[in-house]
Structure formats: structure tokens, C-alpha cells
Amino acid sequence: MIAKILAKGFASDIVGYVMREFHDKEKYTADTWRVIDSDGILGNDYRRIVDSFDIGTSLNRKISKPIGHISVSFDKADLPRLTDDFMVLLAKEYMERMGIKDTQYLVVRHLETDSPHFHIVYNRVNLHGKAIDESNNFDKSHKATKAIKLKYGLTFSPKKKLYEDAIAEMKPRIQAAMYRCKSWDEFKRRLAPAGITVQFYNDRDTGKPQGIRFSDGEFTFNGSKIDRAFSYGRLDKFFAKNAGIREAQPQQPTPISVTAKIKESPIANVVENVIETGCQALGGLFQVGPGYNPDEAEFERRMKRKPKKKKGISQ
Structure with a gap:
């Protein structure tokens, strides 16, 4: 069990990501994800869930990015035990240990990869209009996951396994962010709710971008390490093509x-x-x-x- 504290933001973006609102509907069909638990949410469709969170965040306008987002994944060996009910139990205990209480939340299970995982989306403004205490969040998360694994006998994955699982998790998230994407800025905005940041490195001689790295906060990989299609050059051409900007080519006369x-x-x-x-x-x-x-x-x-x-x- 690994918990990743992802970028904070707004309900429209984060709920849109976990509910696949902006993904390719032919690939991310209704059977690739499902809401397994929620509290303080009115309705079960994207628009009503976002409206519910927006009403809750209005209790405290001082918090600029009012929606929190945490991804919790498990070793494949634990998959036979990971029913929806068991995942809900683990999600609630994790939130309790993290101090995420008396607030709206949504738990969505993703099924499109071999790595079992769910996402917790929560309101950082509690029901009393006060901010959730998120001090030392990363340390608290590490202790919480360790305690839960010991309590329920979940698998402790070796480092190499974690490395491979991180690549397996990042690849579909990057592919989803690429869908009809037209620029680097749009690409980075789409990756933020998925907990992935983009880093560029330049050519020493020309100073121009030469490569790209993706990071989930714990692991960092060169784009081509995850997939050859994620190299800087190929992504740059892909975005230009989507934007309708094609490379200059010699015009061929009509025969x-x-x-x-x-x-x-x-x-x-x-x-x-x-x-x-x-x-x-x-x-x-x-x-x-x-x-x-x-x-x-x-x-x-x-x-x-x-x-x-x-x-x-x-x-």
C-alpha cells in the first residue's frame, strides 16, 4: 500500500480527472472506474459532485486551492482481497489517521490498469468552515500506510517493484493527458490532477529543450523510459499536429x-x-x-x- 499526496486544486479539475470526464470515452468506458464511497455529496454525476464541493468550499474563501487529492495503490498480490468494501474500509481508516474528518469526500476506484488503486478527493474546508490540518502530511501519510499494512497484512513491495509499478501507473495517466492536447501548457495542466509534474532539460550547446522527465513526487523517469512516444521530440510534434500546425513540407505539384x-x-x-x-x-x-x-x-x-x-x- 502506497499513498501519494497529489497536487491540490479545484473540484472541476480533480473530480474531472478521477471520474474520467475529460478522457477518451472510447478507452475509459464506464467499466474502467466507479465511485465506491462518498460523504456530503449530492448526486452521483460529475456536475452535481462538483457543485457539491463548490458549495462546501464557499464556507472558507481564504483557501485558494480547496480540494485535496490522494492516490492509494496496492501490490498486485493483494488484488484478490481488494473488494470495493475492503477498499472503502482502508480509505476511511487512512483518512482518519490523516486527520481528514468532518468534511466532504469522494472515493473513486480505477480499474484500467493491473495496479489496484483508488483516489480520495476531499474538501480541505471542513463542515464548520475551518481548514483541515495538513501539517506534516507526508510524514503522517508514511506512518498511516505502514500501520495499515501491518494491521491488515498487506504486501510490502520491494524497491524494484515500486519502480516498475510507478511506471505502470504513470503511463496511462500521461496517455490520458495527451488526448487531443494542443500545447505543453495544456499538457502540464492536465497532468497536475494526476500528480505528475514535467521537467525539461536543455541541450548544453544550443540551450534548446532536448528532453523531458516525468515525476510523481517519489520517482522521476525520462519520458522515453516510460514509453518512446513520450520523448520530447515526439510529444512536441504530436501537440503541433493537434493544434493544426504542421511542419513545412515541400509542396508536391498535382500530377x-x-x-x-x-x-x-x-x-x-x-x-x-x-x-x-x-x-x-x-x-x-x-x-x-x-x-x-x-x-x-x-x-x-x-x-x-x-x-x-x-x-x-x-x-
Whole structure:
């Protein structure tokens, strides 16, 4: 069991992320996630849940980012035990140990990966209009997860396993953030609710961006380490394509059909050369029309050519 305290924000963004509101609906279908518990929430659809949180946060306008977000994941070995009811039990005990009390919350289980996990979304303003005490949150979270694992006999994963699981968790989150994304700024905004930050590193000689790293607060990976499609260059081209900005490419002329009708002029020689070598030199750019006969054209050209006057002494 690992708990990750993710970026704070607003209900529209964080609830939208956990409920897949802005994800590809063909991939993140209704059977890839579900709400398994909530309190202080009116309704079960995205809009009503967001409205419920907004009403609660209005009790204290001084908190600039009023919605908290924590992801709790488990080792695959524990999957047979992780029913929805057991996850709800673990979520409530974790929140109790974290001091997340007397406030609105939502627990959403995600099912699209092999790594079992759920998300806790909570109002940092409690029902009395006071701020939740989040001092020493990371230390409290570490102690809470350790105590819960010992209490319920959950698996303690080795470091390598944690490393592999982190990559497995980050990949679908990055893919979801890429969906129809048109810029780096939009990409980073979408990743924030997923608890992932973006770091760039530049080329030493040119100073231009050369690579990208993704971090979940505990592990940091080069983009290509997670997936080759996540390299800086490929992502940059992907966003440009979505924004309708395509790389400048040589414009290819539309193939035309040429019916040769040779006249006595320098242009005739040019056309003749194009006809003879066009398919090879220009990749079939010029296609000879069906009415063209090279033998007849050569004969016509010779007949129209005026004979040159011979210089010399007349006899």
C-alpha cells in the first residue's frame, strides 16, 4: 500500500480527472472506474459532485486551492482481497489517521490498469468552515500506510517493484493527458490532477529543450523510459499536429496529363526531354496523354524544321 499526496486544486479539475470526464470515452468506458464511497455529496454525476464541493468550499474563501487529492495503490498480490468494501474500509481508516474528518469526500476506484488503486478527493474546508490540518502530511501519510499494512497484512513491495509499478501507473495517466492536447501548457495542466509534474532539460550547446522527465513526487523517469512516444521530440510534434500546425513540407505539384503537340520553338525541346525522362527523373510527375505518339511527333518536328541555308560560293 502506497499513498501519494497529489497536487491540490479545484473540484472541476480533480473530480474531472478521477471520474474520467475529460478522457477518451472510447478507452475509459464506464467499466474502467466507479465511485465506491462518498460523504456530503449530492448526486452521483460529475456536475452535481462538483457543485457539491463548490458549495462546501464557499464556507472558507481564504483557501485558494480547496480540494485535496490522494492516490492509494496496492501490490498486485493483494488484488484478490481488494473488494470495493475492503477498499472503502482502508480509505476511511487512512483518512482518519490523516486527520481528514468532518468534511466532504469522494472515493473513486480505477480499474484500467493491473495496479489496484483508488483516489480520495476531499474538501480541505471542513463542515464548520475551518481548514483541515495538513501539517506534516507526508510524514503522517508514511506512518498511516505502514500501520495499515501491518494491521491488515498487506504486501510490502520491494524497491524494484515500486519502480516498475510507478511506471505502470504513470503511463496511462500521461496517455490520458495527451488526448487531443494542443500545447505543453495544456499538457502540464492536465497532468497536475494526476500528480505528475514535467521537467525539461536543455541541450548544453544550443540551450534548446532536448528532453523531458516525468515525476510523481517519489520517482522521476525520462519520458522515453516510460514509453518512446513520450520523448520530447515526439510529444512536441504530436501537440503541433493537434493544434493544426504542421511542419513545412515541400509542396508536391498535382500530377497532370501532358499531350505533346510540338511546335518549332526552344520550348519544344524542353517538353520532349520531359516526356522522355519524366517518369524516371520526376517519379512519374508528368504522365503522357494517350494521344501522344513519339514517332509521329518526331516526324512532324522534322518536317516543320526549315532547312538551313548553306554558306559558300555559288557555282
